[in-house]
Amino acid sequence: MAKIIDGKLISQQIKDEVKDKVAKLSEQGVTVSLAVIQVGNDPASSVYVRNKKKACEYCGIVSLAYELPEETTEDELLALIDELNNRKDCNGILVQLPLPKGIDEEKVLDAISPLKDVDGFHPMNVGALSIGKPGFLSCTPAGVIELIKRSGYSIEGKECVVIGRSNIVGKPMAMLLLRENGTVTVTHSKTADLKAVAKRADILVVAIGKPKMIDASYVKDGAVVIDVGIHRMDNGKLCGDVDYDSVEPVAEAITPVPGGVGPMTIAMLMNNCVTSVDLQK
Numbered sequence: 001m002a003k004i005i006d007g008k009l010i011s012q013q014i015k016d017e018v019k020d021k022v023a024k025l026s027e028q029g030v031t032v033s034l035a036v037i038q039v040g041n042d043p044a045s046s047v048y049v050r051n052k053k054k055a056c057e058y059c060g061i062v063s064l065a066y067e068l069p070e071e072t073t074e075d076e077l078l079a080l081i082d083e084l085n086n087r088k089d090c091n092g093i094l095v096q097l098p099l100p101k102g103i104d105e106e107k108v109l110d111a112i113s114p115l116k117d118v119d120g121f122h123p124m125n126v127g128a129l130s131i132g133k134p135g136f137l138s139c140t141p142a143g144v145i146e147l148i149k150r151s152g153y154s155i156e157g158k159e160c161v162v163i164g165r166s167n168i169v170g171k172p173m174a175m176l177l178l179r180e181n182g183t184v185t186v187t188h189s190k191t192a193d194l195k196a197v198a199k200r201a202d203i204l205v206v207a208i209g210k211p212k213m214i215d216a217s218y219v220k221d222g223a224v225v226i227d228v229g230i231h232r233m234d235n236g237k238l239c240g241d242v243d244y245d246s247v248e249p250v251a252e253a254i255t256p257v258p259g260g261v262g263p264m265t266i267a268m269l270m271n272n273c274v275t276s277v278d279l280q281k
């Protein structure tokens with residue numbers, strides 16, 4: 001029986017720690033605030049944005065909400081970002097993705113001040129992570145590190161295999177595991193013999209975007225398995241990139257879907273909002 005890594009519980013602990021830090025800053029007369037910008041009304045984005053606002057409220061972070069119409073132009077969005085970059089009462093800026101067609105996502109993300117980029121997507125922050133300088137960490141991979149460490153597993157010296165090489169998860173995940181002194185391999189769709197490589201892992205992080213792709217045949221006995229994927233199945237239930245029922249019997253520990261990595265992303269976003277106050281000093 002694998003230990004089930006409880007992302008709900010750990011994310012709650014992190015939000016409570018953030019809440020304490022925000023309260024201490026408030027005693028010193030410092031307010032923490034996050035601007036959340038949504039363009040259009042993609043239903044999934046609306047759920048994410050609502051949850052981000054709720055988490056802000058819980059932690060005592062002021063959320064500045066911008067719900068812009070689908071027809072918003074790139075120039076209008078860039079003008080708003082410019083205004084928020086210069087506002088002293090705004091610590092963090094988050095533009096919910098995906099953006100409507102016709103708006104250049106990369107241009108928009110690059111326009112956010114690196115000192116307010118609480119998503120950690122700006123090239124300056126990605127670069128800072130790769131050379132060990134202070135900056136914002138991408139929330140989902142930072143959340144994975146917290147899940148592993150707070151569950152009592154050390155990363156130092158371990159064989160870590162990341163399946164997936166996206167800019168948002170796979171690549172920063174690899175950099176973070178390396179920073180923790182793991183021995184890191186990044187695999188992807190062109191990897192020859194993925195099974196053999198995955199089976200080397202003491203810590204296996206799966207972010208490949210394919211429902212239930214990773215079964216027990218990819219997993220070493222006693223591995224810690226972190227599933228970043230989330231998919232809605234035909235029966236309405238959620239599943240991850242890992243075939244949980246197949247892998248659970250061989251793993252030392254595993255994250256469930258839902259309730260594993262998912263809740264960590266918002267908790268780490270809240271944590272980044274507090275970091276923003278330090279970085280802006």
Ligand code: GUN
Pocket residue numbers: 048094095096097098119139265
């Ligand atoms: N859309 C889906 N996930 C994310 C995220 O982590 N940040 C932003 N800005 N948009 C998203």
